[in-house]
Amino acid sequence: MQKGMKTMLNVKVTRLQPVVSQNANKLRAIADIEIGNGLMIYGLLYKLNKDNEFYVQMPQHIGRDGDYHSTVEPLSKEFAARIKAEIEKANIEGKNYTPTSEESEPLRFTFNMRNGANGSVYGNMRVNDDLLVHNISVKDRLDAETGNVVKFISLPSKQADNGQWWSVVRPSNDTVKEAxxxxxxxxxxxxAVETVGNIKYKELKEKAPELSFYRHQNVNYGKAVGEELSKAGIMWSGKVEKTGMVITISADENDSYSKIITEMRERNKAQTAEQAQTAGKIDKSAFFDMNAPEPF
Known part of the structure; x- marks a missing residue:
């Protein structure tokens, strides 16, 4: 296994259906994969681009803007390359296909849920640091044993041309389903608000020796934010991830959180370089960028 790849989830191709017709999209195969030994993704397309280079198109859906968007989105070029490499391996080996690795980092799930119209709840699900699943929602069902109405997470599905619905993402075992x-x-x-917003860190990836330094700075900054939240009487929880610290707060406190971040930024701008060093040695490159895209 290559250095820098060992902490990612494994990928196994569970189905590969070759496509014989040479259509305009240059579709060559349709694949289903399992990641992390517990989460299935259906309907990946193995295609040729205009330069006759193979690529993998992740499952898509039509957004409110009328355009196509990825329902499942790799969060790094490295993980996207791992998916492509495994599909190509299955394509070459055929019935003799064996996954590159049966071992995997354990699955971890981080959710960003929003309240919608008519009491609906929807959002997305981040899987470790490798994958983002859009179009999840909360639904009710009747518990057969108790007769009570219970909530559950509805993962994305898609309607086929024949009118039937099929899963785009589905747990492959009960343990993952329950989690x-x-x-x-x-x-x-x-x-969930990730306190990493600088492009400098993202460019370093996992190979640069400076990676641990910036991760350490990002975690320190997350702790500093947490201290300010506590002073303001805001309940929060923090979890250290590969990219730094993720802070989770009540959605009702979002405005207060933004105000605290702004005040912290203004205070640090007013400090001299010497004062900034004495005040926790927080690297300004690790400051959360409020204009950065949402990380979840």
């Missing part, structure tokens, strides 16, 4: 429901329901009414 998704537990963490997803727990995230209702909360937002």
């Amino acid at each position: 998704i429901n537990h963490y997803g329901i727990s995230a209702i009414g909360k937002i």
Whole structure:
């Protein structure tokens, strides 16, 4: 296994259907994969681009703007390359296909849930640091044993031309199913804010020796934000990830959070370089960028 790839989820191709027709999209195969030994993704397209180079198109859906958007989105070029490499391996080996690795980092789920119209709850699900699943929602079902109405996480599905619905993402075992429901329901009414917003860190990836330094700075900054939240009487929780620290707060406190971040930024701008060093040695490159795209 290559250096820098060892912490990612494994990928296994569970189905590969070759496409014989040479259509305009240059579709060559349709694949289903399992990641992390517990989460299925259906309907990946193995295609040729205009330069006759193969690529993988992740499952898509039509957004409110009328355009196509990825339903499942790799969060790094490295993980996208891993998916492509595994599909190509399955394509070459055929019935003799064996996954590159049966071992995987354990699955971890982080949810960003929002309240919609008519009491609906929807959002997205981040899988470790490798994948983002859009179009998840919270639905009710009747528990057969208790007769009570319980909430569960509904993962994205797609309607086929024949009118039937099929899963785009689905747990492949009960343990993962229970984990998704537990963490997803727990995230209702909360937002997750990652305190890493600088492109300098993202460019370093995993190969640069400076990586651990910037991660350390980002975690320190997350702790500083947490201290300010505590002073303001805001309940929060923090989890250290590969990219730094993720802070989770109640969605009702989002305005207060933004105000605290702004005040912290203004205070640090007013400090001299010497004062900034004595005040926790927080690297300004690690400051959260409020204009950066949402990380979840």
